[in-house]
Amino acid sequence: MTSVINVNLPEQSYEIAIAPGSLDQLGEKMTGLQLGKKVLVVSNPTIFKHYGERAINSLKTAGFEVASCILPAGERFKNLNSIQKIYDAALENRLERSATIVALGGGVIGDMAGFAAATWLRGISVVQVPTTLLAMVDSAIGGKTGVNHPQGKNLIGAFHQPRLVLIDPEVLKTLPVREFRAGMAEVIKYGVIWDAELFAQMEASKHLNQLRYIKPELIETILIRSCQAKADVVSKDEKEAGLRAILNYGHTIGHAVESLTGYRLVNHGEAVGIGMVAAGQIAVELGMWQKEETERQNALIQKAGLPTQLPSGVDIAAIIDALQLDKKVKAGKVRFVLPTQMGVVTVTDEVPADTIRQVLQAM
Amino acid sequence: MTSVINVNLPEQSYEIAIAPGSLDQLGEKMTGLQLGKKVLVVSNPTIFKHYGERAINSLKTAGFEVASCILPAGERFKNLNSIQKIYDAALENRLERSATIVALGGGVIGDMAGFAAATWLRGISVVQVPTTLLAMVDSAIGGKTGVNHPQGKNLIGAFHQPRLVLIDPEVLKTLPVREFRAGMAEVIKYGVIWDAELFAQMEASKHLNQLRYIKPELIETILIRSCQAKADVVSKDEKEAGLRAILNYGHTIGHAVESLTGYRLVNHGEAVGIGMVAAGQIAVELGMWQKEETERQNALIQKAGLPTQLPSGVDIAAIIDALQLDKKVKAGKVRFVLPTQMGVVTVTDEVPADTIRQVLQAM
Ligand SMILES: NC(=O)c1ccc[n+]([C@@H]2O[C@H](COP(=O)([O-])OP(=O)(O)OC[C@H]3O[C@@H](n4cnc5c(N)ncnc54)[C@H](O)[C@@H]3O)[C@@H](O)[C@H]2O)c1
Ligand SMILES: NC(=O)c1ccc[n+]([C@@H]2O[C@H](COP(=O)([O-])OP(=O)(O)OC[C@H]3O[C@@H](n4cnc5c(N)ncnc54)[C@H](O)[C@@H]3O)[C@@H](O)[C@H]2O)c1
Ligand SMILES: [Zn+2]
Ligand SMILES: [Zn+2]
Numbered sequence: 001m002t003s004v005i006n007v008n009l010p011e012q013s014y015e016i017a018i019a020p021g022s023l024d025q026l027g028e029k030m031t032g033l034q035l036g037k038k039v040l041v042v043s044n045p046t047i048f049k050h051y052g053e054r055a056i057n058s059l060k061t062a063g064f065e066v067a068s069c070i071l072p073a074g075e076r077f078k079n080l081n082s083i084q085k086i087y088d089a090a091l092e093n094r095l096e097r098s099a100t101i102v103a104l105g106g107g108v109i110g111d112m113a114g115f116a117a118a119t120w121l122r123g124i125s126v127v128q129v130p131t132t133l134l135a136m137v138d139s140a141i142g143g144k145t146g147v148n149h150p151q152g153k154n155l156i157g158a159f160h161q162p163r164l165v166l167i168d169p170e171v172l173k174t175l176p177v178r179e180f181r182a183g184m185a186e187v188i189k190y191g192v193i194w195d196a197e198l199f200a201q202m203e204a205s206k207h208l209n210q211l212r213y214i215k216p217e218l219i220e221t222i223l224i225r226s227c228q229a230k231a232d233v234v235s236k237d238e239k240e241a242g243l244r245a246i247l248n249y250g251h252t253i254g255h256a257v258e259s260l261t262g263y264r265l266v267n268h269g270e271a272v273g274i275g276m277v278a279a280g281q282i283a284v285e286l287g288m289w290q291k292e293e294t295e296r297q298n299a300l301i302q303k304a305g306l307p308t309q310l311p312s313g314v315d316i317a318a319i320i321d322a323l324q325l326d327k328k329v330k331a332g333k334v335r336f337v338l339p340t341q342m343g344v345v346t347v348t349d350e351v352p353a354d355t356i357r358q359v360l361q362a363m
Numbered sequence: 364m365t366s367v368i369n370v371n372l373p374e375q376s377y378e379i380a381i382a383p384g385s386l387d388q389l390g391e392k393m394t395g396l397q398l399g400k401k402v403l404v405v406s407n408p409t410i411f412k413h414y415g416e417r418a419i420n421s422l423k424t425a426g427f428e429v430a431s432c433i434l435p436a437g438e439r440f441k442n443l444n445s446i447q448k449i450y451d452a453a454l455e456n457r458l459e460r461s462a463t464i465v466a467l468g469g470g471v472i473g474d475m476a477g478f479a480a481a482t483w484l485r486g487i488s489v490v491q492v493p494t495t496l497l498a499m500v501d502s503a504i505g506g507k508t509g510v511n512h513p514q515g516k517n518l519i520g521a522f523h524q525p526r527l528v529l530i531d532p533e534v535l536k537t538l539p540v541r542e543f544r545a546g547m548a549e550v551i552k553y554g555v556i557w558d559a560e561l562f563a564q565m566e567a568s569k570h571l572n573q574l575r576y577i578k579p580e581l582i583e584t585i586l587i588r589s590c591q592a593k594a595d596v597v598s599k600d601e602k603e604a605g606l607r608a609i610l611n612y613g614h615t616i617g618h619a620v621e622s623l624t625g626y627r628l629v630n631h632g633e634a635v636g637i638g639m640v641a642a643g644q645i646a647v648e649l650g651m652w653q654k655e656e657t658e659r660q661n662a663l664i665q666k667a668g669l670p671t672q673l674p675s676g677v678d679i680a681a682i683i684d685a686l687q688l689d690k691k692v693k694a695g696k697v698r699f700v701l702p703t704q705m706g707v708v709t710v711t712d713e714v715p716a717d718t719i720r721q722v723l724q725a726m
Pocket of ligand 1: 106
């Protein structure tokens with residue numbers, strides 16, 4: 001059974017299709033989108049070993065001419081150098097304007113393949129086939145693409161919407177558990193900022209910290225409702241003019257923690273978990289959110305196997321400094337997304353530095 | 364006196380302002396566009412020496428915080444490496460989303476500054492201050508930005524419209540004459556494809572091959588009517604879905620000649636001149652255009668000091684091969700823009716290779 005979520009945008013709408021085993025229908029799903037014959041699959045060695053052959057067979061069966069470009073794995077290769085390699089493959093395989101890049105991988109591959117597609121011949125089609133939970137519920141949807149500058153994350157990029165997002169939940173079986181949990185942080189985020197019902201369903205589950213302990217129906221619900229949340233927000237604010245900022249819940253302090261721990265000790269999802277705990281508490285301190293709701297949130301973060309405390313050794317003054325460097329700073333003021341009730345948040349740049357410091361000290 | 368031409372686009376419209384001496388009003392013209400305080404001026408050493416100080420003074424007087432990034436001059440530096448340098452300057456000067464890049468230069472600087480602006484923080488503002496005739500009437504308008512791949516021109520890029528195009532015709536005084544003539548090729552193109560009246564006015568001028576022999580009023584007319592032509596076409600077809608293809612008149616064979624002569628012997632404008640002569644003759648052979656009209660066109664090209672013959676040593680078979688590699692090829696068919704009367708063209712992919720060969724052999 002396939003669940004379909006529509007992302008409605010003025011210039012080009014597209015479907016997010018969620019179905020177990022759908023990797024083998026990739027080619028089929030792409031026919032009917034009026035794409036040219038040529039396809040370049042971008043992936044990394046780990047993912048390609050697991051799923052490359054199936055994706056390529058499916059594309060070939062549907063009549064596509066397929067080439068591939070395998071980039072080294074890891075965030076540290078998310079740079080212009082890797083983009084150059086995709087361009088080289090695009091040239092070698094003579095990708096014309098009608099050609100399509102298929103991103104087969106997590107957020108790193110998706111962001112790079114998307115950026116290369118955005119900028120090759122001033123824009124060719126991209127199809128996202130996310131293979132991590134984070135990519136399925138977050139990075140593959142919404143058209144943000146890009147790479148890192150040696151001195152800062154995601155500084156280089158473009159908005160470029162995919163023509164299709166194809167999610168096969170079965171590929172999550174090979175995903176390392178820590179990566180799965182990182183994705184759960186974003187799922188919990190959707191519960192807090194947008195979908196109290198999703199939150200409640202996760203609350204009702206005994207386990208949340210490993211794929212194999214979670215009922216397939218709950219996984220399906222998680223994927224469908226998270227994708228719906230992201231699609232809703234993106235449809236209402238494609239270019240991040242306003243509403244889309246709420247997706248940064250937990251990310252303000254999260255990013256600071258991530259960068260101060262060198263993007264290694266703490267991964268993105270873990271940092272977002274910590275950031276949500278901090279933001280929730282700030283909302284409580286400012287009298288915006290109820291203490292019991294924060295506790296519900298924190299319990300869920302913990303059930304997902306994510307940390308709820310600052311890693312030892314991270315300097316609180318350094319976090320406060322780092323906030324100032326964040327892209328979300330406007331005219332020198334740090335912007336926070338804060339919950340007011342489960343499923344509802346507000347955006348403010350009126351959080352006193354003292355409150356931030358206090359909350360962090362208590363964590 | 365300032366002439367203003369509007370480029371009307373669904374997402375963001377902008378003005379092309381043409382006024383002698385307006386370089387000193389750059390800052391002033393930029394206020395009111397709701398741009399942030401920070402500006403990065405991108406230029407090359409030659410242009411910056413002539414005009415950098417005036418541009419920067421004007422910006423500072425208007426209250427902007429200005430930094431600059433000077434890239435080496437020349438088409439061969441229009442590559443990702445130069446873009447990386449703009450990114451480094453953007454980082455160093457902490458350009459936020461509200462910041463603006465000012466492109467002070469010809470098409471090379473404009474394309475690179477535009478691409479960097481398109482991709483820094485997924486898009487910041489760019490203001491185009493074109494300093495060559497070609498950039499004024501063509502490359503600064505319409506939002507095409509990009510760089511070259513080592514193996515192909517303009518393969519990497521993005522659409523990113525400027526917030527303002529500011530044209531000061533006086534800067535043309537320092538432009539080398541060969542560059543001036545290259546720009547005239549595009550102006551003649553607008554006459555043939557869009558504006559028979561512009562064509563007639565140039566026909567009526569005794570000289571056309573050097574700025575100082577041309578009446579200032581005619582220069583003004585040339586700038587205004589050419590910018591209007593480009594603005595009209597771009598407004599009707601921002602992303603090159605159809606109409607915009609007519610801007611490629613003379614460029615099909617022109618690009619082949621340019622690339623076969625290594626982009627040195629023959630420059631872009633000269634190649635376009637040769638390409639227009641060829642396209643005009645193809646249209647005559649196919650019974651689409653009158654012989655007398657081609658002759659009018661060729662006379663004007665000649666009066667502008669541009670070549671009307673193939674450079675010796677260029678192999679005709681090689682040109683025909685090169686056409687197949689062109690970005691304008693769709694499903695293996697070469698697309699030609701051909702005139703049907705002065706100011707009107709049509710697009711066709713039905714030109715027999717024999718006709719192309721014959722016409723080139725006779726040139
Ligand atoms: N574009 C957006 O809107 C957006 C949103 C959030 C995050 N991001 C970006 O996403 C990136 C993080 O993405 P991620 O969390 O997916 O990490 P990732 O892409 O680095 O993948 C994590 C690891 O899991 C491996 N892997 C992926 N799928 C697998 C599978 N099915 N089986 C086995 N191994 C698998 C990968 O090889 C990698 O080592 C960051 O660069 C971040 O900036 C982008
Ligand atoms: N984006 C578009 O729509 C578009 C359209 C056409 C061409 N282009 C691009 O434009 C580029 C060509 O642009 P161009 O013809 O302006 O060449 P250019 O930018 O290389 O400038 C030509 C030369 O003139 C010098 N120069 C510029 N202004 C001067 C001045 N006022 N006084 C003295 N010297 C000056 C420059 O330093 C350079 O050496 C190509 O890369 C082409 O691909 C883009
Ligand atoms: Zn995130
Ligand atoms: Zn041209």
